[in-house]
Amino acid sequence: MTNTELSAGRSAKRIAVPDEARLRSPLKRPDYQDTFAIGAPGADAESAEQWARRVFEAAPAPVRMITRLGWLSFGAKLGPAGSPGHVAGWTIGQAEKDWIRLEVVWAVGLRAHLVLRPRTSSFALSTFVEYDRRAARFVWPGVMPVHWVIVRYLLGHAAKTFAGERA
Template identity: 35%
Template sequence: MTVGATVSTIGVERVPASVRTLSSLSRIDYADHFVLPTDAAATVERWARVMFGDTPDAIELFLWRGLLGLRLSRTASANTVAGWQIGEQSAEWIRLEAASWFLTANLVVQASGDSVALGTFLRYDRWLAHLIWPPLSALHRRLVPGVLRKATSRITAGKTPSGVSSR
C-alpha cells in the first residue's frame, strides 16, 4: 500500500470548481477538500461506508445530530451512509446529503486509482450556522486526514468495520 501525505484545500474559492460542482447546494458558504494519495482500491460507495459506517457511531451522533442538528436516518439502508442520504453517485464519486434547521451539508467522497478524497460543503441557512460551524470546522479539519488514513488501512487490509456492508 502506498500512502502519501494528505493535501487539504480550505475555502470555497480555493476548492477546485470541478469538485465544487459535485455539491447539490445552491450556495456554498463553507468548503474544504482533502486528498490522500493511495493505491488502495475500492468502489466509491465502499470508501464512504468504510469511512463512516452504515449508521453513525457515538462521536458522529454527538457532532452531526447533537451539535449540528442534522436530520439523519435512524436505520441503515442501501440509500444511506451513516444516516446521510445518498444524493447522487457515479463510479468516481458519491454525494451524501443532510440538513438541519440552520444548515445544509454535503459530503463528497471521490476515489480514483491513485487517491481518495473527501469534500465538505455547507450552506448556512440561518444565522446560527455562522456561529456554530467556524469553531467546529477546526475540529473537522483535524479529524478528516485520520478518517482518510484509517479508511485506507481498512480497505487495504480487506477489513470492514462492524455494521458496514461490504459492497
C-alpha cells in the first residue's frame, strides 16, 4: 500500500491480499480471500485491537445491529460483544500490536478469519473464508456483495472518526 493509492478520507479500496496477511491466518487453503485498505495517517498510533474495536464496535448502532443479525442469521457462533476475548462477538484468535486475527465458525459450514493491520498511513482488513461443508459453497457467493459494501463502510467510518479525533 502506498500513499498515492490510499488517500486519507477516501473510500476503502480492494487491494491484492498481502502475503503478510496470509501468514496471519492458519486456514490452510482458504476458498475465498480479500483485502480492503483505507488511508489513515498515523493509524499505527493505535494497536490492531483498538482498530478492530473502532471498526466493528464503534460503528453506528444500526450498522452494528444489522451486521450482527446478518452474521447470526447464517449461524455465526459469536461470543459476547465487547468482552475482552472478543471483538463484536468474533473470537480474538491472536493479537499483536501491529495485527490482530478475529475468528468465527458458522453453522452453515464456513470458517472465517479477519486480519486487521494498522500501518503508518493506512490500515487494512483481510478476510479469509474456508468452506467446511458443501452448503457453504452456495451461501458465501450470495453474501460476498453485502460483505464488500459493509467492509467498505466500516473501514471508511473508522478512518473518518480517527481523523476527526486527531484534528
